[in-house]
Amino acid sequence: MISNVDISRSMTIKLEDIFDHLPEMPEFEEGIRRAPKRRFGLDRQETELALINALRYIPEKWHQQLAPEFLNELLTTGRIYGYRFRPAGKITGRPIETYGGSCIEGKAFQVMIDNNLDFDIALYPYELVTYGETGQVCQNWMQYCLIKLYLEVMTREQTLVVESGHPVGLFRSSSDEPRVIITNAIMVGMFDDQENWNRAIALGVANYGQMTAGGWMYIGPQGIVHGTYGTILNAGRLELGIPEDGDMRGHLFVSSGLGGMSGAQGKAVEIAKGVGIIAEVDYSRIQTRFDQGWVTKIIDDPGKAFEVAREYREREDPLAIAFNGNIVDLLEYAVEKDIRIDLLSDQTSCHVAYDGGYCPQGLDFGERTEMLNNDSDEFRGYVDRSLRRHFELVKTLVDRGTYFFDYGNSFLEAIYDAGVKEICKNGRDPLNGFIFPSYVEDIMGPLMFDYGYGPFRWVCLSGKREDLLKTDQAAMERIDPERRFQDRDNYIWIRDADKNRLVVGTQARILYQDASGRMNIALKFNEMVRNREIGPIMLGRDHHDTGGTDSPFRETANIKDGSNIMADMATQCFAGNAARGMSLVSLHNGGGVGIGKAINGGFGLVLDGSERVDRIIKKAIPWDVMGGVARRAWARNENSIRTGMEYNKDTAGKDHITIPFIPDEGFIKELVDKMSK
Numbered sequence: 001m002i003s004n005v006d007i008s009r010s011m012t013i014k015l016e017d018i019f020d021h022l023p024e025m026p027e028f029e030e031g032i033r034r035a036p037k038r039r040f041g042l043d044r045q046e047t048e049l050a051l052i053n054a055l056r057y058i059p060e061k062w063h064q065q066l067a068p069e070f071l072n073e074l075l076t077t078g079r080i081y082g083y084r085f086r087p088a089g090k091i092t093g094r095p096i097e098t099y100g101g102s103c104i105e106g107k108a109f110q111v112m113i114d115n116n117l118d119f120d121i122a123l124y125p126y127e128l129v130t131y132g133e134t135g136q137v138c139q140n141w142m143q144y145c146l147i148k149l150y151l152e153v154m155t156r157e158q159t160l161v162v163e164s165g166h167p168v169g170l171f172r173s174s175s176d177e178p179r180v181i182i183t184n185a186i187m188v189g190m191f192d193d194q195e196n197w198n199r200a201i202a203l204g205v206a207n208y209g210q211m212t213a214g215g216w217m218y219i220g221p222q223g224i225v226h227g228t229y230g231t232i233l234n235a236g237r238l239e240l241g242i243p244e245d246g247d248m249r250g251h252l253f254v255s256s257g258l259g260g261m262s263g264a265q266g267k268a269v270e271i272a273k274g275v276g277i278i279a280e281v282d283y284s285r286i287q288t289r290f291d292q293g294w295v296t297k298i299i300d301d302p303g304k305a306f307e308v309a310r311e312y313r314e315r316e317d318p319l320a321i322a323f324n325g326n327i328v329d330l331l332e333y334a335v336e337k338d339i340r341i342d343l344l345s346d347q348t349s350c351h352v353a354y355d356g357g358y359c360p361q362g363l364d365f366g367e368r369t370e371m372l373n374n375d376s377d378e379f380r381g382y383v384d385r386s387l388r389r390h391f392e393l394v395k396t397l398v399d400r401g402t403y404f405f406d407y408g409n410s411f412l413e414a415i416y417d418a419g420v421k422e423i424c425k426n427g428r429d430p431l432n433g434f435i436f437p438s439y440v441e442d443i444m445g446p447l448m449f450d451y452g453y454g455p456f457r458w459v460c461l462s463g464k465r466e467d468l469l470k471t472d473q474a475a476m477e478r479i480d481p482e483r484r485f486q487d488r489d490n491y492i493w494i495r496d497a498d499k500n501r502l503v504v505g506t507q508a509r510i511l512y513q514d515a516s517g518r519m520n521i522a523l524k525f526n527e528m529v530r531n532r533e534i535g536p537i538m539l540g541r542d543h544h545d546t547g548g549t550d551s552p553f554r555e556t557a558n559i560k561d562g563s564n565i566m567a568d569m570a571t572q573c574f575a576g577n578a579a580r581g582m583s584l585v586s587l588h589n590g591g592g593v594g595i596g597k598a599i600n601g602g603f604g605l606v607l608d609g610s611e612r613v614d615r616i617i618k619k620a621i622p623w624d625v626m627g628g629v630a631r632r633a634w635a636r637n638e639n640s641i642r643t644g645m646e647y648n649k650d651t652a653g654k655d656h657i658t659i660p661f662i663p664d665e666g667f668i669k670e671l672v673d674k675m676s677k
């Protein structure tokens with residue numbers, strides 16, 4: 001029998017290196033949001049297994065004390081978080097030089113992890129949830145401590161492997177290869193469903209990484225504001241007759257959610273110069289957004305909210321109203337009083353509707369948490385009834401002229417799951433999509449992703465605001481606003497970014513760019529680091545992008561050649577980025593739409609000013625984007641075909657994309673008609 005003493009001696013990186021004695025349970029600060037109890041469906045034997053699994057991190061001398069504590073956590077929260085190993089006090093992403101490490105990347109990723117768990121940023125920081133109700137950095141605090149320790153000792157000749165939050169270990173590599181490779185919740189096909197995942201996560205063998213939560217690349221709600229601004233503005237252009245150089249002045253956008261990503265909606269509609277009413281059931285989240293200046297007024301009466309909105313619309317002044325209440329109640333009022341809503345969406349966390357992501361009509365936020373903790377079956381009934389009513393109200397408003405779009409939160413799928421078959425195009429199942437468009441299908445897909453425009457971002461690791469201002473200026477100088485309307489929008493965005501007070505947490509910026517834009521800006525930033533004009537930079541992107549994500553209900557909703565159910569693109573993107581030397585690569589199951597419904601990946605690249613990094617930028621950045629454009633072109637998306645053809649010309653002799661021939665559809669139809677008779 002192998003003894004625990006021998007096991008401990010065989011490792012030089014372990015929890016005991018950090019804790020010479022069992023740490024005290026840190027205090028839980030009042031007012032910090034806590035995750036609701038998660039579904040716990042383990043039987044007796046599985047419960048024992050979950051405990052044994054968690055104790056793998058713990059030296060034997062502490063087993064007697066921690067086993068009952070962990071069991072209690074499992075029974076009361078549905079998970080073993082290992083709260084005792086949480087650092088006391090607030091976590092925040094500090095300047096890079098304050099972290100220990102053997103290489104710059106090891107320190108840089110510690111900044112990113114701590115920023116993901118910053119108390120001003122994370123949704124449930126004590127439960128390691130960054131955003132999206134369930135998106136975690138890793139599963140528990142033992143993993144957090146070990147990952148940080150590994151990052152401290154890791155050298156340029158090693159790669160840290162993290163599987164669903166578990167640091168598997170350090171393995172030899174070289175400075176041209178990734179320092180960190182992360183996967184989250186990648187499941188074997190036949191088990192890749194919600195039920196098996198619930199079991200796996202309760203057992204402590206899976207983590208829901210969402211996108212940038214488990215990919216350590218979240219930059220607060222700013223990360224989504226640019227995309228939300230582009231979506232609302234372009235929805236207005238498509239549906240409200242706003243000209244290409246116009247804005248949302250005088251128009252009303254209504255939606256729900258002021259959480260992690262949804263919290264961007266108020267700010268985005270204000271930047272687009274429109275009026276927004278965003279419903280939110282949890283007052284603490286409204287308070288957070290209000291304190292940040294991301295919503296301007298808080299109103300809890302629907303009549304008052306619409307009245308104030310009307311005044312601002314008439315004056316053509318921008319305004320973001322937080323309606324403290326349920327979106328369904330807000331829409332009931334709009335339907336009853338026949339109020340005109342121009343654009344309508346929803347950003348409740350419907351991808352986990354039954355796990356607390358969607359607060360049903362008839363329950364306030366506290367009652368929702370209580371019922372979720374005590375009777376998940378009854379809660380399910382409430383959610384289903386509310387979603388069915390929600391659908392009826394949306395349908396009525398659409399009949400009266402409102403443009404509704406799904407915001408990639410699985411809202412339409414949740415309506416279907418609640419028993420509404422009418423939501424499906426074929427009246428049966430979601431195979432051919434839904435009767436309402438998704439924002440990617442109509443807007444982001446054709447106007448952004450198909451060209452390669454996507455959520456490029458960077459973090460100034462020095463933590464200095466002046467570094468951010470210098471990078472904003474350098475990025476702006478690299479955009480030609482005359483090239484396309486998207487470039488003009490992006491130019492205006494970065495020109496006004498500082499004025500719009502977008503930073504929450506580390507000094508970071510989001511800027512939609514296409515392949516060449518991203519590469520040119522990255523090279524300029526690396527040169528600035530080299531010349532010591534600025535400190536080191538972490539470059540990354542949201543996974544919600546051109547090439548990083550296969551998700552038929554969202555990022556690849558405008559892929560119509562049948563390949564929307566394939567996940568080759570996201571997998572190739574991840575593998576290609578690893579091969580080309582990105583500092584971090586990640587691949588996740590689920591993301592914003594739920595387990596089994598998407599595969600998404602991201603990257604991080606530390607700009608240290610070296611020529612080595614210049615080489616990586618030139619190889620990896622165009623690949624990261626153009627792999628996606630190539631797949632979209634092959635699906636016959638017109639804007640991607642055009643972008644691919646230009647790319648073949650511009651990169652002749654280096655890169656080459658296969659472009660599809662387009663047959664005459666009339667001829668094909670006739671032929672099939674004739675030959676199938």
Ligand SMILES: NC(=O)c1ccc[n+]([C@@H]2O[C@H](COP(=O)([O-])OP(=O)(O)OC[C@H]3O[C@@H](n4cnc5c(N)ncnc54)[C@H](O)[C@@H]3O)[C@@H](O)[C@H]2O)c1
Nearest residue numbers: 132133257259260261262280281327348349359408409592
């Ligand atoms: N913003 C984007 O561009 C984007 C892109 C893709 C997907 N999404 C999806 O949007 C959803 C929201 O993301 P998040 O990170 O903000 O999640 P979140 O859980 O942090 O926020 C959702 C918010 O909705 C509120 N809410 C729930 N039910 C409500 C109701 N009936 N009425 C009013 N408020 C209600 C919750 O209290 C919560 O604050 C997720 O499903 C995410 O995947 C967003």
